[in-house]
Amino acid sequence: GVTQSPTHLIKTRGQQVTLRCSSQSGHNTVSWYQQALGQGPQFIFQYYREEENGRGNFPPRFSGLQFPNDSSELNVNALELDDSALYLCASSQGTGGLDTQYFGPGTRLTVL
Amino acid sequence: GEDVEQSLFLSVREGDSSVINCTYTDSSSTYLYWYKQEPGAGLQLLTYIFSNMDMKQDQRLTVLLNKKDKHLSLRIADTQTGDSAIYFCAERGASGTYKYIFGTGTRLKVLA
Numbered sequence: 320g321v322t323q324s325p326t327h328l329i330k331t332r333g334q335q336v337t338l339r340c341s342s343q344s345g346h347n348t349v350s351w352y353q354q355a356l357g358q359g360p361q362f363i364f365q366y367y368r369e370e371e372n373g374r375g376n377f378p379p380r381f382s383g384l385q386f387p388n389d390s391s392e393l394n395v396n397a398l399e400l401d402d403s404a405l406y407l408c409a410s411s412q413g414t415g416g417l418d419t420q421y422f423g424p425g426t427r428l429t430v431l
Numbered sequence: 432g433e434d435v436e437q438s439l440f441l442s443v444r445e446g447d448s449s450v451i452n453c454t455y456t457d458s459s460s461t462y463l464y465w466y467k468q469e470p471g472a473g474l475q476l477l478t479y480i481f482s483n484m485d486m487k488q489d490q491r492l493t494v495l496l497n498k499k500d501k502h503l504s505l506r507i508a509d510t511q512t513g514d515s516a517i518y519f520c521a522e523r524g525a526s527g528t529y530k531y532i533f534g535t536g537t538r539l540k541v542l543a
Contacts, residue, residue, distance in 0.1 A: 321473075350530065359435070359519050359533030360474070373530060407473055414529040422466070422474040 321410050321423035329429045335396045338426045342389040342410030348372070349391045350420055351383060354405040366391060367414055395428075403430045435522055435534035442540045449507040451537045453520035456501060460522040463496065464531065465505045468517045477505070477518075507539075515541045 322341045330336050342349050348367045352360035362375035366385035380396040389410075395402055405427050409420035434456045443449045455463070461482050466474040480487045480494045480503070487494045493506040503520055517536040523529065 323473075348529075352531075352533075357535075359521075359535045360531075362530035362532070365529060375530060409474075409531075419464075419476055419479065420531060421476065424473040 321408060321421050323406075323408055323423040323426050325426060326424070327427045327429075329431065330398050331431050332398055332400060334398050334430075335394065336398060336428060338393045338395075338406050338408075338428070340391045340393070340408035340410075340423055342391065342408075343421055344389060346389065346410035346412050346421075348411045348414050348418065349385055350409045350411070351391075351393045352407040352409065353377070353402075354407060354425070355401075356404070360407055363393070365414070372414060398430045400430050403428060435520060435532055437518075437520060437534040437537045439535070440538050440540070442542060443510050444542050445510060445512055447510055449505075449510045449514070449539055449541075451505045451507075451518050451520075451539065453503040453505075453534055454501055455503065455520070455522045455532075455534075457522055457532070458498075458501065462523040463494075463503050464521040464523070465492075465494065466519045466521060466533075468519065468536070470516075474519065510539075510541050512541045512543055515539055 350365040351363040354360040364374040365372045369385045385391040405425040407425045409422045411418040411420045464479040465477040491508045495504045521531040521533045
């Protein structure tokens with residue numbers, strides 16, 4: 320399945336954070352979502368074969384990387400209090416409609 | 432625009448049927464999904480439906496799609512206490528970025 324690390328993280332305003340995701344084997348697409356408390360997940364961006372394939376309404380201080388070994392990262396610079404949320408990654412075999420996104424358990428980030 | 436709406440809460444008695452409703456706005460959506468989220472966990476895919484279908488049944492789950500009204504529903508037969516969770520509907524954005532657009536989630540509480 321899809322795994323994420325760490326499970327929980329506490330940072331302070333202005334710091335930088337890196338969240339990690341390990342995709343399901345054979346999946347070449349990873350998507351990242353931010354889920355604020357009481358809300359549905361919001362799309363941050365998607366990577367396909369190590370290239371950014373699309374981006375939601377998030378500022379450039381949210382960036383990502385995808386590696387050939389089924390792992391990926393979400394980096395957030397200059398953390399703000401509103402960045403506190405559950406961050407979910409989802410992997411899929413491709414970007415087509417039948418390529419269902421399978422989600423990891425998430426990383427809960429708290430910004431103080 | 433892109434918007435997916437769901438009612439916030441639903442309470443049912445064990446053994447009854449649950450019906451969770453969702454409305455979406457993007458008429459070009461091709462796939463619609465139902466995910467389940469238990470406390471502290473990521474999203475679990477329950478089922479999906481292609482936009483050219485009216486209904487899909489999968490064991491206790493029945494999905495109904497009214498494309499004209501942009502209305503999607505999930506019926507859970509013989510609801511059990513283990514079904515208590517938050518249920519999200521999601522549409523696959525047709526803008527080319529393959530992102531999923533999620534509703535705010537419906538919290539289902541099953542009373543014993």
